[in-house]
Amino acid sequence: MYMCQLLKIMESKSSSLSSHTSRVYDQQKNIDEILSHLGHVGYYQIQLYILCILPMFVAGMLATSFIFTTAIPEHRCSIPICERFNTNDDNHWPHSKYELFNQSFVVFTTPMKKLNQHYDDCHIFEQRNININKSPNSTIECNEDMFDNQTIKSCEHYVFNHRYFQSTIVTEFQLYCRPEFVQLIQSVYFFGVLIGTILNGILADKYGRQTIIRIYSPSTVLVFLFSIFSTNVYFYAFCLFLKGMCSAALFETSFTLSLECLGGKWRFWLGNSSNAIFTLGSIYACLCAWWLRTWKLIEISGLIPAMFLLPYPFILPESLRWEFTVGKPSHALYHIDKAARKNGVKIANETIESFLVQTKRLTKSDKPKVSIKDLFTNKSIRLYTIIFLYIWFTNALGYYGFSFLSADLNENIFISMTLLMIVEVPGVLLTSYVGGFSRKYVLMIIMMMGGGFCVVCSFMATSDWKMFFAILGKMSLAGSFSLVFVYSAEIFPTIIRITGLGVCSFASRLGAMSAPHLVELHLLGDSLPFLAIGILTLIAGSLSILMPETKDKNLPDSLENA
Structure with a gap:
């Protein structure tokens, strides 16, 4: 119905043009009026x-x-001499349980960060050159005399706290x-x-x-x-x-x-x-x-x-x-016709015609x-x-x-x-x-x-x-x-x-x-x-x-x- 009205009115002669601002204002009034009928x-x-x-x-x-x-999951350096299990070449080793993450030996094996007084999660103290049996059955206790607290080195392996994360891209790509x-x-x-x-x-x-x-x-x-x-x-x-x-x-x-x-x-x-x-x-x-x-x-x-x-x-x-x-009035009126039918309402012909006249007045240059x-x-x-x-x-x-x-x-x-x-x-x-x-x-x-x-x-x-x-x-x-x-x-x-x-x-x-x-x-x-x-x-x-x-x-x- 609205498409037929569009073709009919577009073929008629337009009235004299008013100011551009007035035309735009009139067009919006018509847009609001048409949409209000929905x-x-x-x-x-x-x-x-x-x-x-x-x-x-x-x-x-x-x-x-x-x-x-x-x-970034909570992590710390792995201390093989203190962890009580064997090392291997996988940088992800060991994927510890939560209870294995927090250990008392961290106090004397890991330096403190200067700014926030937290344990450094990427560095440890250098181990002294002491011959110690590292087997799991060893009865020798890990103690602070085994570490030089004046020398710091980067971690070779890490232990993760898996209480909250099993893996993220940080662990996947070693960041x-x-x-x-x-x-x-x-x-x-x-x-x-x-x-x-x-x-x-x-x-x-x-x-x-x-x-x-x-x-x-x-x-x-x-x-x-x-x-x-x-x-x-x-x-x-x-x-x-x-x-x-x-x-x-x-x-x-x-x-x-x-x-x-x-x-x-x-x-x-x-x-x-x-x-x-x-x-x-x-x-x-x-x-x-x-x-x-x-x-x-x-x-x-x-x-x-x-x-x-x-x-x-x-x-x-x-x-x-x-x-x-x-x-794009033709598209708009086609879709508003469908919307009106869905809402069970009808928009008066006069409203449609008034809008189309205003649209006609807005030439391409306007x-x-x-x-x-x-x-x-x-x-x-x-x-x-x-x-x-x-x-x-x-x-x-x-x-x-x-x-x-x-x-x-x-x-x-x-x-x-x-x-x-x-x-x-x-x-x-x-x-x-x-x-x-x-x-x-x-x-x-x-x-x-x-x-x-x-x-x-x-x-x-x-x-x-x-x-x-x-x-x-x-x-x-x-x-x-x-x-x-x-x-x-x-x-x-x-x-x-x-x-x-x-x-x-x-x-x-x-x-x-x-x-x-x-x-x-x-x-x-x-x-x-x-x-x-x-x-x-x-x-x-x-x-x-x-x-x-x-x-x-x-x-x-x-x-x-x-």
Whole structure:
């Protein structure tokens, strides 16, 4: 029906042109009016939102699983003369049990690190030239007289604490004493997200949301397969880079697609809840790592849900709002006809005709040409963009910083990581509720609360109270992260929305890439990592006062509307 109306009206003569700004404004009014006839939420919107759940879940899983596969298990030098069992030429020897890892002889065989007063896990004291029977049946006790505490040498063999990890890429590729290199590998994932957010944002705004899903649904499955069969650490690092690109593409595209089909209170509530879905993917990764303990099995546990993405290029529809905005009315009206039938509604002919007349008036030369530079050329949008860049950077630094600092909160990394992930869900749901009253002030309050909790946490020794304040801090940061995602999408116009989100995500990935290095602040003081997160978050919360309120406002489609 709508296709016939399109052909009929496109053949008629257009009326005289008004100003470009007025035409764009009239077109958006018609877009909003057409979409409002579908209802804020109906069978079509629910079906689309459900389809978007899996990509967001997989994105959360990708963002967490590598923390476990790249973890450095607790280790120390093997002291054959004291271990009481035979050596061999395998550098992995011996794969000890937990009770064999902690031994009293470490006190006089292993030097202390100067900065943090922990035992060195890569060096031992030189053994004196004493003829001692090393057989397992030897009754000679290992003692400090056998070692020269003035001479230090590197380990030849290692003993691992397998209480938490059976194997990671660190043990697979023998990276035990290269923590800086492991941190670099972890940062490669965030670099992939950084590149992906910019590249995919531009492609999604130019070629459509559906195009990105068609590219990255099969790509995600392939990357998991490549990771499982990695033969060296450099190829695994390259796979992490690709995983970062996949995570960024899947979440941002599916999030934007679901947001653009919703209206009214549903747009905020379901949009904000998308971050809870991301969190569920992270919790899934934590539980699988806790259960499996081996890096290849952890990779396989991620491959299983990713395989359900393979049909998505054929079943996920394009964004109606994007098709309207970029000048594809024929496609938009075809799809909106199907959506209207699914929702059991009918759109008046007058509304369709009015929209098509406005579309006809936008000639090819009049259609807006936007690029990433438009985020910085308009005075107001430039201010919003710069503030968002800092807020996103800080949120990501704190959010991922908690993950890398989880060992400071509890000896069992799986317990601390799982708890820090679980508390994100109430944080996101609480933000979804209170954010319905205001975006601006809720963001400001919740970020300042999170910063305060981090500051308090920084001055506490490892205890249940430190864990308690860390949980409150992580819950606040998770809530602010989910809120700022929706808040940003409501401020950036449709024509450049994913590009805007991509630029903000670029800043957040710089923060995420910095997160692994927060651990190094321990060298200057145990309180500094959480203190740094707290101060930066307090500043970000204060800057929120400069932002506009978007509650109960229509999504802007053009730069003029924004």
